[in-house]
Amino acid sequence: MKSNMTFPNDETGQVLAEMQDAGIDLTVAHTVVFFQLFEKKEQAEAMANYLAENAPDIAVDIHPDETPNVWDLDCSLKIVPMYDAIVAQEAQFEQIAAKFNGYNDGWGIEA
Numbered sequence: 001m002k003s004n005m006t007f008p009n010d011e012t013g014q015v016l017a018e019m020q021d022a023g024i025d026l027t028v029a030h031t032v033v034f035f036q037l038f039e040k041k042e043q044a045e046a047m048a049n050y051l052a053e054n055a056p057d058i059a060v061d062i063h064p065d066e067t068p069n070v071w072d073l074d075c076s077l078k079i080v081p082m083y084d085a086i087v088a089q090e091a092q093f094e095q096i097a098a099k100f101n102g103y104n105d106g107w108g109i110e111a
Helices: 011-021 041-054 083-099
Strands: 030-038 059-064 071-079 103-109
Touching (some): 011 083, 011 103, 041 059, 041 071, 041 083
Antiparallel strands (some): 030 071, 030 103, 059 071
């Protein structure tokens, strides 16, 4: 029987706990996707270009959001989804997105 990890009681902790409950092995690397939102496609493209130059290991995908006049920039990278790593990475994306008038809108694991 594998031991369950406990997570801080916040949004990231809840998501990790749900993944663990669903039987996802959180001790191995997964493709984790961080979602950034922008009002203009150009802003999403600007962040995508910035990442291409500064973090070429991050895969990016730009597409229209379900919400009108919102553009999604999905940033994917392979990491072990540990709480501290997710929080740190999310904070980093938040800072970068802010430079291009966007914001971070959570994360998920590619199933």
